[in-house]
Amino acid sequence: MDAPAELESGAQDRGGTPAPSTSAVPVQQVSLWSPPRSVQGSARRRRRITGLAVGAAAVVLIAGGTAAAWALIGDGAEDAPAGSGAPAEDFVGSWAGEMTQVDTEGAHVADWHAEVRIEDGAERGSTAWTTFTCSGTLELTAADNDRRVFTYTETADPEERCVDEAELTVWPGGGGLNAEWSSVTREGTRMISTGLLSGGA
Incomplete structure (x- = not known):
């Protein structure tokens, strides 16, 4: 080159x-x-x-x-237990009400009675699904403004009629707590139950 x-x-x-x-x-x-x-x-x-x-x-x-x-x-629930909006005291107490359960198609499945006890601080609680003779514990997993989301873990189901785990979302309204239970059956069908819980501290 x-x-x-x-x-x-x-x-x-x-x-x-x-x-x-x-x-x-x-x-x-x-x-x-x-x-x-x-x-x-x-x-x-x-x-x-x-x-x-x-x-x-x-x-x-x-x-x-x-x-x-x-x-x-921020449009949904945040992972932090503490949130702004409704204070924890608004959720504390004993609550009870009738739930209406529907499947993913919106078809009616059942009506059932729920009793919920939320402890001071609104971070833990317990519940009994008296219609199905089931009960379990509640633990706060998320909070956003006026909503609290609890994870339900079954502790008793003598007739094997209930799911092992579910999610409970509650928010003040209607003179009590609006409640929405979300769960998946053993067959894989998602069920939603809604209703108003009355009572309180």
């Missing part, structure tokens, strides 16, 4: 005399050597600044995405 000096237009040989001309058109604007150190340093600085700018933009985008995700999550 020709040396770089031989490819540049108007180059001279080592003796200082003009290099013999060739019939080929001289190569223009091609450098086979690395640029001077000052240019290399500037390029490195530009790359470093560009890298920092891209990194900062990524952080901003991630932070923005996280904020957007939290905004979306």
Whole structure:
């Protein structure tokens, strides 16, 4: 391959005399050597600044995405037990009411009576599904404004008529607590039961 000096237009040989001309058109604007150190340093600085700018933009985008995700999550229940809105005292006490159960198609399945006891702090409780002679414990798993979500864990089911686990969501209204029970049967059918619990502390 020709040396770089031989490819540049108007180059001279080592003796200082003009290099013999060739019939080929001289190569223009091609450098086979690395640029001077000052240019290399500037390029490195530009790359470093560009890298920092891209990194900062990524952080901003991630932070923005996280904020957007939290905004979306804020539409539902949050994982933290404590929440703003209705105070814990609004949920504490003994409650009872009739529940109406429907399947995923909205077809009526059963009416049943529920009794719920929520302890001080509204973080734990117990319940009895008297119609089915089942009972279990309640533990707070989420809170959002005026709603509390409890996980039901069965402790007694002598006739094997109830599910082992369910989710109870309650919120003040109608002079008591609106209640929604959500569960999945052993056959895999989701059931929703709703009703009003009356009573209180």
